[in-house]
Amino acid sequence: MELYRRRRFFDLISEIEEMEREIERFLISLKEGEVKSRCMEPLYEVIETPDEVVVTFDLPGVRREDIRLEIDESRMVLEAPCTAHPLARLGRFEFERYRTEVSLPLDVDVNRVTTKYKEGVLEVRVAKKVKGYRIKVE
Amino acid sequence: MSDATAPFHIDMKSAQKKTSIIEGFPDVGLVGTIATSYLISQLDSSVVGHMRLEDLPPIITVQNSKIYEPCRLYLSSADNRKKFYIAYSDVPIPLSGIETLASVLVEMSNKLDAPNIISVGGLAEPTRIDIERPQVYVISNDEELMRLSLSTGMTAPLENGFITGIKAALIREANLRGSRVLIALAQSHFRYPDPGAAAEIVAFLNKLLGIEVPIDPLVREADELKMRLRDLMRRTASHLTQLPKGLEMEQAPGYIR
Incomplete structure (x- = not known):
């Protein structure tokens, strides 16, 4: 033992x-x-709620109007320049932009997307694609 | 002569007995790291010791071409009157080193006759993006310390739930050795550095300790800080996933209240 x-x-x-x-x-x-x-991968997080997939990105030093976001049914691509910020130079290295590609955990409805950008954090909420038929519970 | 294998070293010539210790090791939202490093930078601070962990790989920190231990102890003073120690780490504490570090910190506090250990950090809040001013929650193993922190009017008691990681180890160790610990946690992003939450912690410490550290620069320089802390946050988050951090968002089970 x-x-x-x-x-x-x-x-x-x-x-x-x-x-x-x-x-x-x-x-x-x-x-x-x-x-x-010369491209930073932003910190991000993917959370699933009963109806939505919520993806948040931490984008310090990025202006709202510079964020480029593309979504298809199964992934999200985010790109944003950070050269305007003095700290695009971090230590010995210099960076020009943020870029990342996020695989979504399930298919989403790209027509139902909402975004919010606050204090450098971008929140993207996408509705889950409804599949199947509703069954009446007897 | 100092013992090179000792778990901690304090320069006793510059030590101030009966001075509280503030701890802010890397954790949720790096709130403790941001708050303590900000205090160190704003106050008259000098390195007076360090902690050495066997579980930490060999690492040294280089700042302005000077060499430092990554886990170190500062002595900070406001107006040369109010003094306190700050325990700070440049690197995340590995899971295997958490209990040792908590034990070392309590041992240090005993050696310094520190009246309190004030442990500051973040409490993961999934709706943080919608919160304008994060709430600071406190819990202590000492009634008087708890009453004192609530009397600042800036905190709410942590009533139910769980605490995990270094803070849990610290309060456990302090209970065993009769030390007083106060834990102050601000609602925070989990995986992103959160200077806004750290600002609430600094505001609370201002009131609790009777100091006047300005909060505005911390909020103004938030973007710059967040960029600089991105790598540490990523490393810390990978360590945090080895801890049951989800528990901190759960209620304690059962009828017992």
């Missing part, structure tokens, strides 16, 4: 270490890509 517990404990530790290595590999390749393309 004791041996089993110790094995389980060490398995857990190695799983956590492997996850941390995976995260580090991802962050290194992300950063390399950003520096080479």
Whole structure:
């Protein structure tokens, strides 16, 4: 029993270490890509509500009118220049714009989209595509 | 001579006994990081110690061609009268290092006879974009400290729910060793740096500690800060997903109230 517990404990530790290595590999390749393309991947988050897919992007230093957003049924592409901002130069590196492509968790209705931009955070709400038929519950 | 393997080091020559410690390690919305780094920059502050974690890979911070430990202790003073320590980290604390760091911090506070540890941070709020002024929630293991923070008129008590991560470890460790801890959390974005939430924390600390740190520059420079903190936020968020942070948006179960 004791041996089993110790094995389980060490398995857990190695799983956590492997996850941390995976995260580090991802962050290194992300950063390399950003520096080479002079293009920053904005922080973003995808949340699902019962009726909508809500995607928020953190876009500090971007003017509302400069945001370019394209949506199709399964993805969202966001692009915005950040050269107007003095901090487009971060440390040793310089960046020209934000760009990211977000895969949506399910198909959406591109005709029902609302957006809100407040204090550098863009919120895009897209209605889920209704599939199937309503069944009457007896 | 200092012990190179010790978990923390404090320059006791410049130490001020009976001085509270403010902690703001990277967490939700980097609220603690923003608030504490802003206080450090606005007040007369100097590095007086550091914490060393075995679980942290070898990292040093370089600032203006000077070398620092990533987890360090500042002594800050307002008008050379009101003094307090600030525990700060440039890097997120790995899951495996959270309990050790909490224990080290409480040990430091005992060594310094610190009357309180004030732990500041963010509380994930999914509707943050619609909130003009984030609410600051407080919880303490000491009734007097709780009463004092509520009497500022800027906070609400955290009544039900959960706290996870460094703050939970800290309050647990403090309970074991009889230290007083106050946790102050402002409603915040989860994965985005939130200077607006940090500004509410600074406003609360102004009132609690009787200092007058201006809030306006923090709000004015929000964009610049957010850009600079983007990488740290991404790293911190990846660490936070290893913690049950979703619990902080849930209610404690059952009838017990």
